[in-house]
Amino acid sequence: MDTNFLVALVDPKLSADSRARIDAFLADMEKKKGQIVVPMPALAEFLAGADQAGLEYMDKLERRACIEVAPFDRRSATECALLDAAALGRAAQALAEGKDAQAAKKDGGVGSRQKVKVDRQIVAIAKACGARAIISGDEGVRACALRAGVQPWTILDLPLPDSARQSKLQFEARPSA
Numbered sequence: 001m002d003t004n005f006l007v008a009l010v011d012p013k014l015s016a017d018s019r020a021r022i023d024a025f026l027a028d029m030e031k032k033k034g035q036i037v038v039p040m041p042a043l044a045e046f047l048a049g050a051d052q053a054g055l056e057y058m059d060k061l062e063r064r065a066c067i068e069v070a071p072f073d074r075r076s077a078t079e080c081a082l083l084d085a086a087a088l089g090r091a092a093q094a095l096a097e098g099k100d101a102q103a104a105k106k107d108g109g110v111g112s113r114q115k116v117k118v119d120r121q122i123v124a125i126a127k128a129c130g131a132r133a134i135i136s137g138d139e140g141v142r143a144c145a146l147r148a149g150v151q152p153w154t155i156l157d158l159p160l161p162d163s164a165r166q167s168k169l170q171f172e173a174r175p176s177a
Helices: 003-010 016-031 040-062 074-096 101-106 113-128 139-148
Strands: 036-039 067-070 133-135 151-153
Touching: 003 016, 003 040, 036 040, 036 113, 040 067, 040 113, 067 113, 074 113, 074 139, 113 133, 113 139, 133 139, 139 151
Parallel strands: 036 067, 133 151
Antiparallel strands: none
């Protein structure tokens, strides 16, 4: 999960459907003994905007068996270097074709060069941990994940549990008088 997902976890204004999707996803991961990876750069971004409440919430979240905070380690650095090299290769190709090489360096990323680097770190950590999917509302993270072979999801891609679906009411026909 990325920073956007962490923010959604604590957002009191999150829609009931999105809250139900997140809660069901976490419960399902615990039940199946799955693993949810929180990349350290995503955690840092989250904590930078959440102050003390963010630390308290992360303490609670990390107590869940399915949550793993993953560092930017050697394997992640290697994955990130591969993502960077691929982007630079596409930038060189774009330059040779007379296209915008700077945009190609961002490789579908949105925002400043620093933001693109952090997005790549988040995806690299996910890939190094063997993640099959990354949940993010950030277009840059999603584009990078897709290029890295990690399925990008949004919260709305998570299944809505049956308990959150509005049921249809059955009305009995009244006999006419």
